[in-house]
Amino acid sequence: MKLRIFTLLCISLIAAPFATTSFAADPHKDITNLTSDKCGKCHEEIYDQWKGSMHAQSTALKDPIHGTFYSAVVGDPKAEGVKTGKGKYPVCLQCHAPAAAKAGSTKLDAKPAYNEGVNCISCHTLTKFKGTKKPGGGLQLGMQAYEYSKSALQGPMGTVKDRDHLKKYGQDVASNAGLMRTSDLCMGCHDQRNNGNEISLCQTGSEVDMAGGSTTCQTCHMPTTDDGITNHAMMGGHMAKMVARGLVLTIKASKAGDKVKAVVKLQNLLPHAFPTGAPFRNFYVMIDAFDKDGKKLWSNTKSHPMKDDKKAMFMYTLGDENHKPTSPPKATQVLGDTRLKPNETRELLYEIASAGVVSIKATAYYDLLLNPIKKKFGDKLPADVKQPKVIARADVTL
Ligand code: HEC
Ligand code: HEC
Ligand code: HEC
Ligand code: HEC
Ligand code: HEC
Structure with missing residues (x-):
């Protein structure tokens, strides 16, 4: 595993009394707009895999196919206050630009995190999958399908004693295997999505028989690499x-x-x-x-x-x-x-x-x-x- 912990530890020990790092220890710190390069300082390999993935290219300013449709159907991805024909916040951003959606912004270049697309924080702060069906009928998609935390990172195993160094530099990682190890983690964005006429467009989850659940999306799309980490390259149609x-x-x-x-x-x-x-x-x-x-x-x-x-x-x-x-x-x-x-x-x-x-x-x-x-x-x-x-x-x- 390529962790730069040692170097970071040394630098932090020397620098700590003089500088406040952007990744300071505070369990209540809002990390909603934390950019992925901060995580990448230690999780170097995962960061590189993610950086090349479509998750890191998912915004209208980065993915030329999505960008072309977004501009044609919704509007300018650099403008604030963009509304759909029905006067609503564009649902696309709930999946394609989660940080912008959490803030209710449509100006994707307003903050670096908005234009990072599906970044580390988008997945690793999700706490619960609520389902894509609204209780009163209709769909709730992307970020609306989840409960999420502003400060607590979620991981497949959670904090163990030798991992509490995270406390020193940032948030602890809570154990949330029920979400992180199962297809539920993907379903808010990958289950289904309708156009304005209730016609099913991007869909995957709705095609899968989830009963049984023996094979998860992660099994194929996030395999374990030979140095024991979870591959975040998320290969699919573009490969x-x-x-x-x-x-x-x-x-x-x-x-x-x-x-x-x-x-x-x-x-x-x-x-x-x-x-x-x-x-x-x-x-x-x-x-x-x-x-x-x-x-x-x-x-x-x-x-x-x-x-x-x-x-x-x-x-x-x-x-x-x-x-x-x-x-x-x-x-x-x-x-x-x-x-x-x-x-x-x-x-x-x-x-x-x-x-x-x-x-x-x-x-x-x-x-x-x-x-x-x-x-x-x-x-x-x-x-x-x-x-x-x-x-x-x-x-x-x-
Ligand atoms: C429920 C989540 C969700 C919503 C809402 C959503 N998308 Fe997507 N979209 C996806 C996913 C997931 C993919 C990629 C995988 C796939 O093809 O299903 C995708 C892929 C795309 C692609 C293909 C990109 C490529 O690289 O080929 C386009 C274009 C696109 N979406 C446009 C839109 C537009 C425009 C909106 C809003 C009107 C929108 N999407 C809303 C989840 C969503
Ligand atoms: C200062 C270095 C450092 C930084 C910065 C850092 N991590 Fe970690 N993280 C670690 C180490 C070390 C581990 C333990 C490695 C292991 O044994 O899996 C870990 C473990 C994890 C785990 C696995 C926990 C589990 O459930 O098993 C997740 C998820 C995680 N980090 C996500 C993140 C995210 C997301 C960020 C950015 C917000 C981040 N980390 C920033 C060093 C760091
Ligand atoms: C699309 C959602 C998603 C994104 C985006 C994402 N992760 Fe993960 N990550 C996961 C899932 C799911 C697992 C657990 C896989 C398992 O154990 O089955 C995981 C596991 C991890 C682990 C645990 C150690 C390991 O190798 O299994 C670390 C550390 C981690 N992610 C860091 C990051 C960092 C850093 C980023 C951003 C550069 C990131 N993740 C982006 C979903 C995501
Ligand atoms: C926050 C929403 C979100 C979550 C959660 C999420 N994805 Fe995605 N995913 C997307 C979007 C949006 C795209 C489309 C990016 C594009 O093409 O513009 C995508 C693209 C993909 C692709 C297609 C890559 C390609 O080559 O076209 C795969 C595969 C994928 N995701 C797998 C997963 C898996 C597996 C999980 C769960 C571990 C997951 N995703 C969780 C939003 C999400
Ligand atoms: C048995 C392995 C396997 C499992 C399990 C699996 N996939 Fe895939 N997936 C693939 C392969 C191979 C492809 C490429 C062929 C294709 O596009 O259908 C793919 C393609 C995709 C794409 C790319 C679509 C695009 O437009 O580029 C997405 C998104 C996706 N899978 C999501 C999921 C989700 C979500 C789950 C869990 C419900 C899942 N997959 C389960 C193997 C798998």
């Missing part, structure tokens, strides 16, 4: 290698007369949908048949499966009153959901003219955004997030 681990792709083929019958099998290994999350996440499979010289004789699509092979397209389709596909904020109904359900296995069948065919290849691509959204916001988005990524390959020789 193709992580996405790849959720899917098994295989292909079988057999000749029957002048046809080749190919069976492409897709197995979702996850307790949530594949892909999960934001409504525009999608994946698709391209299948090609080749002759002995490697020349392509057949493909399942001429351009993109979304256009001419819908069964190889795995997506969530939102629509308007006229049953026309539309963007998440405008949707009034769900037109279709062809993503793989939790733990689902699906087979795609193809009949290909067999003349000359000696091999068939299947390649699965994951795309953070659907093509119509790329078209609409394309110039505002960096090239990398628009690029589909290969997440699985399989081939068969006849």
Whole structure:
């Protein structure tokens, strides 16, 4: 574990009588807006992992995809007093900028903590998950779904004797395994979220059967590293290698007369949908048949499966009153959901003219955004997030 305790201890011992550090011992000190670099002074490795995560990029000023939608749907992330069309505080900030939401501010550059997104304090001061359903009906999301402390850090094990050095520099850590070790910790922000028309958008928790609870979100998303710490990099859709681990792709083929019958099998290994999350996440499979010289004789699509092979397209389709596909904020109904359900296995069948065919290849691509959204916001988005990524390959020789 890379803790800089020793150095810090020495510096503090020398400096303590002369300087008041920003991390002074006081159990009642309000640490709501404490920035993560303060924790990172000792928890160096965790800080670095977090810094590279989408949790640290979740605000409209940092995440170009969220920023583009936020500006289009809500308004200027640097302005104070921004209200939604219905005159309310923008709910987005309850999950994407928790420190700003706690203060009721919409000016994300007003304090460094506001623009840190889901930072150390956002998670490590949560004391209780209340659920995302309001007692009187409707949803309570993000920070509204939790009770949280202004001063007491929460951890999976809590203070033990050799850990009370925290008392010297800052807050003690309370034991809260019931929250920190379970999926409840994630659910306020990851359970579900509706647009203004009650249509389900970013969702994950609502896809998972929580009964049993034997596998938690942390099991996969916060694995233990080889030096015994909890990885806070929180890999997901922005890391193709992580996405790849959720899917098994295989292909079988057999000749029957002048046809080749190919069976492409897709197995979702996850307790949530594949892909999960934001409504525009999608994946698709391209299948090609080749002759002995490697020349392509057949493909399942001429351009993109979304256009001419819908069964190889795995997506969530939102629509308007006229049953026309539309963007998440405008949707009034769900037109279709062809993503793989939790733990689902699906087979795609193809009949290909067999003349000359000696091999068939299947390649699965994951795309953070659907093509119509790329078209609409394309110039505002960096090239990398628009690029589909290969997440699985399989081939068969006849
Ligand atoms: C002066 C150094 C120092 C600073 C600053 C510091 N910590 Fe720690 N913290 C430690 C040490 C040392 C431990 C014990 C390590 C261990 O054995 O897990 C610890 C333990 C923890 C634990 C685990 C407690 C448990 O339940 O097992 C959490 C959570 C934690 N710190 C969060 C934070 C957060 C969040 C901040 C910033 C607000 C922070 N720490 C700032 C040194 C520090
Ligand atoms: C998205 C929520 C979340 C954020 C953000 C977060 N943590 Fe954690 N942290 C957790 C969870 C959950 C655990 C416990 C995992 C377990 O034990 O199952 C944990 C565990 C820890 C521990 C205990 C030691 C260990 O390795 O398990 C420390 C220390 C810690 N976090 C520090 C930090 C620091 C420092 C930051 C900011 C740089 C931070 N955390 C940001 C959720 C979070
Ligand atoms: C305070 C709200 C909040 C909490 C609590 C929270 N998250 Fe997140 N999480 C977010 C937001 C917001 C994003 C989206 C950031 C973005 O893409 O702009 C996100 C993104 C992610 C991603 C996607 C990364 C990617 O590559 O797109 C994963 C995985 C994730 N969180 C897992 C977890 C897990 C596991 C927990 C519980 C241990 C958790 N989160 C707790 C708000 C939260
Ligand atoms: C068995 C391992 C596993 C478990 C358990 C698991 N996930 Fe995932 N999760 C993955 C993999 C692999 C991906 C990448 C594929 C995908 O996007 O579906 C992923 C993707 C995600 C994403 C990324 C979505 C995006 O838009 O980028 C989020 C958010 C997420 N998971 C949250 C959760 C939450 C919350 C839980 C707990 C309820 C959970 N996961 C449980 C493995 C797991
Ligand atoms: C209940 C919590 C919550 C609320 C409220 C919320 N989001 Fe999110 N949002 C998430 C999470 C979690 C993710 C990332 C994981 C996923 O895809 O589910 C995300 C991802 C996104 C993404 C994709 C970011 C990327 O990097 O691809 C966009 C865009 C987005 N949200 C826009 C918004 C807007 C705009 C609002 C307000 C109108 C909003 N969200 C409200 C939780 C929330």
